[in-house]
Amino acid sequence: xxxxxxxxxxxxxxxxxxxxxxxxxxxxxxxxxxxxxxxxxxxxxxxxxxxxxxxxxxxxxxxxxxxxxxxxxxxxxxxxxxxxxxxxxxxxxxxxxxxxxxxxxxxxxxxxxxxxxxxxxxxxxxxxxxxxxxxxxxxxxxxxxxxxxxxxxxxxxxxxxxxxxxxxxxxxxxxxxxxxxxxxxxxxxxxxxxxxxxxxxxxxxxxxxxxxxxxxxxxxxxxxxxxxxxxxxxxxxxxxxxxxxxxxxxxxxxxxxxxxxxxxxxxxxxxxxxxxxxxxxxxxxxxxxxxxxxxxxxxxxxxxxxxxxxxxxxxxxxxxxxxxxxxxxxxxxxxxxxxxxxxxxxxxxxxx
Numbered sequence: 001x002x003x004x005x006x007x008x009x010x011x012x013x014x015x016x017x018x019x020x021x022x023x024x025x026x027x028x029x030x031x032x033x034x035x036x037x038x039x040x041x042x043x044x045x046x047x048x049x050x051x052x053x054x055x056x057x058x059x060x061x062x063x064x065x066x067x068x069x070x071x072x073x074x075x076x077x078x079x080x081x082x083x084x085x086x087x088x089x090x091x092x093x094x095x096x097x098x099x100x101x102x103x104x105x106x107x108x109x110x111x112x113x114x115x116x117x118x119x120x121x122x123x124x125x126x127x128x129x130x131x132x133x134x135x136x137x138x139x140x141x142x143x144x145x146x147x148x149x150x151x152x153x154x155x156x157x158x159x160x161x162x163x164x165x166x167x168x169x170x171x172x173x174x175x176x177x178x179x180x181x182x183x184x185x186x187x188x189x190x191x192x193x194x195x196x197x198x199x200x201x202x203x204x205x206x207x208x209x210x211x212x213x214x215x216x217x218x219x220x221x222x223x224x225x226x227x228x229x230x231x232x233x234x235x236x237x238x239x240x241x242x243x244x245x246x247x248x249x250x251x252x253x254x255x256x257x258x259x260x261x262x263x264x265x266x267x268x269x270x271x272x273x274x275x276x277x278x279x280x281x282x283x284x285x286x287x288x289x290x291x292x293x294x295x296x297x298x299x300x301x302x303x304x305x306x307x308x309x310x311x312x313x314x315x316x317x318x319x320x321x322x323x324x325x326x327x328x329x330x331x332x333x334x335x336x337x338x339x340x341x342x343x344x345x346x347x348x349x350x351x352x
Contacts, residue, residue: 003142006198008152012160012191019160020183022328026168029284029335030291030327032272034165035172037295037323038209039266044299046262050080050255075117076252083110083256091217100218103257110253120248128240138201152204155314156194160187162320163207169268170212174221213261216268283334287327295323 026034048054051072059066070076087106091099098105114120167186171178186207193205215221236243278284297304298319305316315321 001148001203002139002198002201003144004148004152005194005204006142007144007149008156008204009191009193009195009198011153012156012194013188014191015157016160016184016187016191017180019157019164019187020180022164023178023180023183025328025331026164027276027331027335028272029276029278029287030324030331031165031168031172032269032274032276033288033291033327034269034295034320034324035169035272036266036269037292038162038165038169038320039213039262039264039269040292041295041299041319042209042213042262042265043259046255046258048255049251049258050077052076052250052252075119076250079110079113079119079250080252080256080259082113083107083253084259086110087217087257087260100220103214103217103260107249107253107257110256111249114250114253119250122245122248125241125244128244130241131238132240134200134237136199136201142198151311151314156191156204158314158318158321159190159204159206161324162209162318163187163190165320165324166207166209166212169209169265169272170215172268172272173212173215209265210258210261212268213264216264217260281335286334287330290330291323291327294326295319297322 052070053068055068055071056065057068058064083106086109087102090102090105094102094105111120163186164183167178167183171182190206197203197205236246273288276284276288278288296319298317302317305312308316
C-alpha cells in the first residue's frame with residue numbers, strides 16, 4: 001500500500017499538467033453540475049453522522065453486518081439539531097470573529113451537551129503518551145508492486161478529477177477565476193501530499209469537499225487559515241492525547257455542522273449553474289439533468305455496476321467522476337464545447 005501510494009503521488013505530480021489542460025472543457029454548465037453532485041453526494045455522510053453513525057455495523061461476535069440499534073436515537077437527532085440551530089443563530093446574530101467561527105461554536109455546544117449527558121468517552125486517554133514522533137518508513141521499505149501501482153494511479157486520476165471540481169468551486173467562492181497553472185499547482189500538491197504520506201506510513205491524500213463548504217459558511221478566504229490548520233494537524237500528530245480528545249467528538253455533533261457545510265457545496269454548484277444560460281439553451285438542461293443523474297448512481301444504487309469488470313470499480317463507483325464524464329461529453333456533443341475566450345485569464349481575488 002505504501003509503495004503504490006508513493007508511486008501514485010509521483011504519477012499525480014507528473015500527470016497534473018495534462019489534467020489541468022482540460023480546463024476549457026469546464027464551462028459553467030459542466031462545473032456547476034459537478035460541484036452540485038459533490039455537495040449532494042456528501043449529504044448522506046452528514047445525515048448518517050446526525051443519526052449516530054452507519055445504519056448497519058459489523059457484529060464483533062459473528063463478523064456479520066447487522067442493524068445499528070443506536071442509529072437514529074432521539075438524543076442523537078436532538079443534539080445534531082441543536083448544533084445546526086446554534087450555527088444558524090451565531091451566523092445570523094453574531095458579528096466579526098464570532099460569526100466566522102459559527103460552525104466551531106455550534107460543535108462546541110453540541111460537545112458540551114453530549115458530555116453532560118454522559119455520551120462522550122475518553123477511553124484510552126491514559127494509555128497514550130503525551131508526545132510521539134512519527135518516524136519515516138516505520139514498517140520497513142515500501143514494496144513497489146506493478147499491479148498495485150497501476151490500480152492506485154487509476155484512483156489518482158479519479159482523485160484529480162474530483163479535486164478539479166473542488167478547486168473550481170473554491171475559485172467561485174473566493175471570486176477568483178483559476179488558470180491552468182493554478183490547477184496544476186493544486187493537483188501537484190495533492191500528489192506531493194500522497195508522495196510524502198507514503199514515506200510517513202499513511203494513506204494517499206486528497207482535497208476534501210467539506211473544507212470548500214466551510215469557506216462558504218464562514219466567509220473566510222485567507223490562505224493563512226489553511227496554514228494554521230496544517231500546524232494544528234501536525235500538533236495532533238505530535239501530541240496523541242490532544243488528538244484523542246478531538247477524536248472523541250461524537251459523530252452526531254459533527255452531523256449538525258456537516259449538514260450546513262455539505263449543503264453549501266451543493267448550493268455553490270447551483271449558484272454556478274445560474275450563469276449557464278439554462279433559460280435560453282435547452283441543451284444545457286439535458287447536460288444538468290443527465291450528469292446529476294449519473295452522479296447519483298453510486299449513492300442510490302450501489303450495486304448498479306456490480307456485474308462490470310472489477311478493474312473498473314474505482315471509476316464506476318465515483319459519482320463525481322461519472323458526473324464529470326457525462327457533463328463534459330454531453331457539452332462537447334450538444335454545445336460543441338463552447339467556452340468564453342477569457343477562460344484561462346486570472347481575475348484578481350475579491351478577498352484574501
